[in-house]
Amino acid sequence: MRRTFIGSSLLLTSTILLLAVTCSFSCAAEPTKFGEYSADDFTYESTCRQCHAVIYGDWEGTMHFNAYLDPFYLEEVKVASHDTDGLVDEFCSRCHTPIGVVSGEIPPVDGSGMSDISKLGVQCDFCHVVSGSDGIGNAPFTVTPGNVKWGPYGDATPSYHETDYLELYTQAEYCGMCHEVIHPVNGLVIDDTYSTWKDSQYGRDNVVCQDCHMTEGITEFKANPGRAGTGGPKRDHISSHEIVGANAFIPEIMGAQDVAQKAIERLQNAATLQVSSPQTAAQGTELTIRASITNSGAGHNIPTGVSEIRQVWLEVKVTDNEGKEIYHAGALDTEGNIGSAKIIYNTVLGDSEGNATESFWLADRVLEDNRIGPEETVNEEHTFILPEDVVYPLKVQTMLNYRSAPQQLIDKLFGHGTYEVPVIRMNEVSGTIYHPDTPPEERTETTSTAPTTPGFGVFITAMVMAMMMYIFKRN
Template sequence: MTAGAAVAAEPTGFGEVDSEDFAGHSKCANCHAIIRSQWEGSMHAYAYVDPLYQAELVMASEDTGGQTDEFCVRCHSPIGFVSGEIPPIDNSMASDVALESVQCDFCHTVTEGDVGNGAFVSTPGEVKWGPHADAPSAAHESEFNEFYMEAEYCSMCHNVNSPFNGLPLDDTYTSWSESQYAEDEVTCQDCHMTPGITQFEANPGRSASGAPKRDHISIHEIVGGNVFMLEELSDGMYGEKAGERLREAATLEVSVPAEAVAGEEVTIDVEITNSGAGHKLPTGITELRQMWVEVSVTDADGKELYVSGQIGSEDNIEDAIIYQTVLADPDGEVTAKLWGAESIVSDNRILPKGSAVESRSFIMPEDAADPILVEAKLLYRSAPQHTVDELFGEGVYDVPVIDMSTAYGSINGEADVPSESTPGFGALLFAVSLLAAGCVYRAKK
């Protein structure tokens, strides 16, 4: 199947399937215990019960008179949708299996689909589809389906256009399809369902008890970058893995002049490269997600000479470029409400294998002690803290800020680079190179 290809059948509609036709994940665990345990801590397992999603689902429903209910639920609780049990979004009609979010039996009974907005064909029954042609089972029939090995499978829900005006709201698949990764046939599964974070890496094992050992079994953690909710919902099980994925997504390079005298304007160039993600950085629903660079300059005595990109007292990110999508409502006012968006004001996210260069400048003070250390950090958070506080109340959730990459530069000599690792995230590895324009430190965690 190719991008944008029409499906052989119409996507399954609301209420067309009985929820009793789907097996709960506990039944799947009888044979697929390892895979089920991987799934249990994933965002797919929490897709419908995620508190942030639930809060926005209710808000959207109230604002639109329920017009978004079926649209959102289609991907977040596909069994709830196809069974007609959700909506209502108060879950008063929802069966237990409908509340299992994006679960085993649903995914493995999808036979085909199209790009975007949950355009899947659901065929629950005895046949379970997957990427293996020789997977006999006493519990059910097994059939090979090449669709499970293609990025288009993921595209069914990881591309979203507004149901009201077609405005692109999530272009994860589209940005992949237009990238070198697609040309090289590196799919979503190669990065998100293997031990390798930025490329395919085999995971030998068995897909079920008694099944043949294979060179590769897909990992069903399917981790992205949502450290925030994974820390909250999975007791940290996959939060660290999400942080690791973020730290492998980008590299940072700082360029500064080798020397500067008091009173001179010093320019700092920071280059961010999307070196490890097969889609834009950040990706997904990015009206809330934020990625930015924090720059600090200190002298040999530890005196701060310059800082930008810090989070201020009002939760605003000061003097920094924020990489995200900015949306506007029909009146042209910026909005974070996807359901009310009419246009895209800006989108400065970094393309796969693409780069962005930011410049900062400060005046070298008279009393600065040499050498001068320049530190740049690429930071990320899933949502602004003030937005989360408005939804849930202050103190309910703390949104973590993730250090994706750190790089250093020196002026007027070689400054000591901090050797401490970011708490909980392992040691930093630094590769140092010198450019004619000055000292440049590259860092990739």
């Protein structure tokens, strides 16, 4: 699958239509402006954790927790600020340090004028004083700091502050405020996580972001019973705030190993891999390995987010019985570059001159979109000639890999050897190829070593059963 674009006019048109349609749910809310409040208007998370210790523990170490402290973000935003003469300072910061923006503490983008609370990223008192939204993309949130905290419950009776129910907290549109990013100058859609979900079967069936990312399940809803706060009523399900995506790289750097492991588990349940290779093959003949990759566990593209730097690829390795390498596509070289992969599943952005760029702030077009859509299957074929001197049996390893960024980009930002970007194995299928004279009873079957995803149908079934159990208990 390879979709190529020559410009951004279609994307700009689709963006305008998207905003026109989706803003209807809350357009009455005027977005909070730069410097409208002071950092003193917000409450530190240390106060929140006194009554919400479990939820605080979920949130701590996640990418929301590290939205500003993320060292990759801090380096990238400096480069972006330099390249655009500060044009993107507020644009980027509005999602990564929202309190810093509405408090007027950014710019400067280096954080020298920021208070401690603004460095807490997407924190408790920011999220729960969001009182409305003006649509989708580029953080059009309205915040109303004060004693009222909004959320998904209308019957909470806390003693420290007041609460109020807001339907927005139960909708994908809450997440879509930041997880849809549109270039502020040319309208290019840089991150289409929300709109991709909206156009998928998940969106049509209203399986929202929170159903996957705020439950105990990974690719299926799993209730998380408990209390939202000390003294609160026990509920059949409270939203888990361990909101984890695919990023295991930054949480590991920041010392949040549990969050990194959750990200790995999510990746290992995102896609299924099927491989077909001949059971027998003679020396000197042409051999073809066919692989199918299905996005069976994500309600958005794989990869998503800043997908111009995310990398998903298939690695195929064939060795003989003495360990001699016969074929190897998708291997990393000594500098960490991906060699001879058939395709890297991500987006390729282009600048105003049509050159590929990993700097989204310089992009005005999409040159290629090779991502795998929800429930979509893509295919690869790997063909080579089997040498005359191979020693049977042959081992075939087919591995679906993911990493958060190219190694050369991280080396460029931080210096060679500072960080090694982990390559995460999303799925793996192993098989054996025998000499044609090998009896059938001596041949083994192809095996998969990664968990299979339950898929969309099982997800819906689990949701329905959970709702039935909930209604039964209530009755």
